[in-house]
Amino acid sequence: MAVYTDIADTALEHFLEGYPLGRALSFKGIAEGVENSNYLLETERGRFILTLYERRVRAADLPYFLALMEWLARQGFPSARPVARRDGAALGELAGRPAAIITFLPGLAATRPTLPQQRAAGEGLAWLHLAAESFPERRANDLGQSSWAALAAPLAGAADLLEPGLGRAMANDLAVIAAAWPRALPRGVIHADWFPDNVFFRGAAFAGAIDFYFAADDALAYDLGVALNAWAFTAEGRYDSAAAAELVAGYESRRPLSAEERRALPLLARGAALRFFLTRLADWGARREGALVRPKDPLEYAARLSFHRSGGLKL
Amino acid sequence: MAVYTDIADTALEHFLEGYPLGRALSFKGIAEGVENSNYLLETERGRFILTLYERRVRAADLPYFLALMEWLARQGFPSARPVARRDGAALGELAGRPAAIITFLPGLAATRPTLPQQRAAGEGLAWLHLAAESFPERRANDLGQSSWAALAAPLAGAADLLEPGLGRAMANDLAVIAAAWPRALPRGVIHADWFPDNVFFRGAAFAGAIDFYFAADDALAYDLGVALNAWAFTAEGRYDSAAAAELVAGYESRRPLSAEERRALPLLARGAALRFFLTRLADWGARREGALVRPKDPLEYAARLSFHRSGGLKL
Numbered sequence: 175m176a177v178y179t180d181i182a183d184t185a186l187e188h189f190l191e192g193y194p195l196g197r198a199l200s201f202k203g204i205a206e207g208v209e210n211s212n213y214l215l216e217t218e219r220g221r222f223i224l225t226l227y228e229r230r231v232r233a234a235d236l237p238y239f240l241a242l243m244e245w246l247a248r249q250g251f252p253s254a255r256p257v258a259r260r261d262g263a264a265l266g267e268l269a270g271r272p273a274a275i276i277t278f279l280p281g282l283a284a285t286r287p288t289l290p291q292q293r294a295a296g297e298g299l300a301w302l303h304l305a306a307e308s309f310p311e312r313r314a315n316d317l318g319q320s321s322w323a324a325l326a327a328p329l330a331g332a333a334d335l336l337e338p339g340l341g342r343a344m345a346n347d348l349a350v351i352a353a354a355w356p357r358a359l360p361r362g363v364i365h366a367d368w369f370p371d372n373v374f375f376r377g378a379a380f381a382g383a384i385d386f387y388f389a390a391d392d393a394l395a396y397d398l399g400v401a402l403n404a405w406a407f408t409a410e411g412r413y414d415s416a417a418a419a420e421l422v423a424g425y426e427s428r429r430p431l432s433a434e435e436r437r438a439l440p441l442l443a444r445g446a447a448l449r450f451f452l453t454r455l456a457d458w459g460a461r462r463e464g465a466l467v468r469p470k471d472p473l474e475y476a477a478r479l480s481f482h483r484s485g486g487l488k489l
Numbered sequence: 490m491a492v493y494t495d496i497a498d499t500a501l502e503h504f505l506e507g508y509p510l511g512r513a514l515s516f517k518g519i520a521e522g523v524e525n526s527n528y529l530l531e532t533e534r535g536r537f538i539l540t541l542y543e544r545r546v547r548a549a550d551l552p553y554f555l556a557l558m559e560w561l562a563r564q565g566f567p568s569a570r571p572v573a574r575r576d577g578a579a580l581g582e583l584a585g586r587p588a589a590i591i592t593f594l595p596g597l598a599a600t601r602p603t604l605p606q607q608r609a610a611g612e613g614l615a616w617l618h619l620a621a622e623s624f625p626e627r628r629a630n631d632l633g634q635s636s637w638a639a640l641a642a643p644l645a646g647a648a649d650l651l652e653p654g655l656g657r658a659m660a661n662d663l664a665v666i667a668a669a670w671p672r673a674l675p676r677g678v679i680h681a682d683w684f685p686d687n688v689f690f691r692g693a694a695f696a697g698a699i700d701f702y703f704a705a706d707d708a709l710a711y712d713l714g715v716a717l718n719a720w721a722f723t724a725e726g727r728y729d730s731a732a733a734a735e736l737v738a739g740y741e742s743r744r745p746l747s748a749e750e751r752r753a754l755p756l757l758a759r760g761a762a763l764r765f766f767l768t769r770l771a772d773w774g775a776r777r778e779g780a781l782v783r784p785k786d787p788l789e790y791a792a793r794l795s796f797h798r799s800g801g802l803k804l
Binding site: 180181182183184186197198199200201202203204205206214216278280281282283284285286376377 | 495496497498499501512513514515516517518519520521529531593595596597598599600601689691692
């Protein structure tokens with residue numbers, strides 16, 4: 175959760191002149207999205223989210239993300255969608271940063287998902303995979319398996335600082351995962367960040383997803399591996415096999431896994447745990463004084479990694 | 490701006506059962522209010538602000554603040570008002586803290602107020618003073634002039650750390666202000682925090698005020714002194730006499746100052762600068778690692794204080 179940038183009202187007014195949305199009636203920074211600044215914007219035409227793209231998200235990738243959201247919404251998937259500027263563009267500039275206005279997606283994130291919500295979260299992920307099937311644009315996953323060795327290289331020392339011996343365990347994980355990584359699973363657009371704060375519900379029903387700023391082409395079942403780490407552990411870090419079963423069952427209610435995908439799932443989840451451990455460790459090392467964002471604890475994902483290393487995930 | 494507390498969706502659901510507002514449709518932490526956690530809450534009945542009262546605001550004072558907001562709204566003043574619980578109470582408990590649901594007040598804060606907005610801000614403050622005239626409840630201003638010596642006592646060292654010699658200058662300010670402080674000015678309910686982020690506009694028109702959590706009984710013109718420090722200096726700290734003139738003229742368009750009030754205004758503004766300098770200095774010393782709030786810079790108000798010390802304010 176983060177709001178990084180103060181926006182002058184005059185700058186906002188000028189930015190809004192590029193949109194057919196009328197004047198601003200209300201504008202509040204919201205604690206949503208780790209990488210960007212988000213604001214709830216109410217205009218004479220309704221409610222919207224204004225997003226300023228800060229670090230990490232590369233400006234060159236933004237048209238892909240916005241086009242994907244638009245595509246998904248057109249396929250009937252409940253995604254917020256970018257509002258087009260008067261000149262047709264989805265992207266503008268505000269406070270020196272790329273900026274977009276997105277429709278407001280109602281729904282509540284689940285801080286402690288119930289079993290029906292787990293099922294709905296799995297179902298929503300499969301729905302996303304199917305809805306994006308014919309999306310014509312391509313984006314390589316720059317945080318996919320082939321990137322992890324380079325990501326890990328400068329972090330061995332930091333890992334050992336966090337917990338003695340963790341650097342060596344991490345190097346071993348990297349090698350084991352690289353050797354066994356499946357190359358022939360069904361691929362498509364993955365969300366790549368299917369965490370509870372990015373999934374909205376209305377009651378127990380799936381109501382939509384946000385934050386597509388890691389979406390890319392990769393193995394679809396890898397996305398389910400990411401989700402298993404994010405959903406099937408309690409706040410205390412204990413594996414919840416009932417939650418995992420519901421998540422997978424919900425997924426398969428829309429898109430059944432092949433035998434290969436199911437067999438690969440423990441390894442995919444182990445790789446996903448390594449990926450989030452690595453980026454959290456990097457963020458932890460680079461945390462800034464005075465920032466309004468708390469880096470997420472890398473130890474949470476070190477524990478997931480250790481769980482998978484010992485073959486904990488049985489589905 | 491701050492969001493301190495994560496609220497579990499189950500806790501929110503349970504809290505909402507106490508209100509006739511239906512179910513939650515959307516819930517987002519917002520970056521508003523320095524002392525409390527604020528969330529934008531959308532339910533089946535509309536949009537609201539949910540406030541969790543964190544530190545500094547004393548629970549015993551909350552009924553006063555909420556009654557004042559309700560009173561002001563009934564007098565036609567554009568204030569958000571508390572929503573009554575099914576049992577009639579304005580205050581509930583959530584996540585172990587006192588909590589209230591307040592109506593949503595549309596409007597935009599001005600980051601760089603225009604002259605017409607300065608005038609409207611002054612007019613709004615006078616309107617507040619008049620609307621609260623017959624408010625029956627009393628609250629002594631625990632951050633009023635008589636409290637400043639005790640507030641300053643432990644901070645001389647911190648002041649000198651901030652800027653050598655500042656501790657002595659502060660002690661001198663305290664003595665000068667105490668000796669000359671006017672005791673017979675018209676009193677009433679003051680907002681006591683009339684800063685640009687607490688005042689909403691629609692275009693150049695005053696649209697309402699929020700954050701009444703410092704409101705108390707004190708000299709009305711002191712409130713204008715607080716506002717002069719908050720509004721009549723540029724972001725770079727330069728005094729803007731045109732802005733000050735508009736602010737005061739707007740105030741007087743609704744409530745003309747007496748000759749005594751006008752004469753006292755430079756001293757009242759000097760006292761107000763000291764008050765905000767002292768609390769910012771205390772917050773600065775007590776800032777917490779990992780908090781999502783940036784303490785406001787005490788040097789900004791050290792500069793205001795120095796401005797008033799040299800008799801800069803001429804109206």
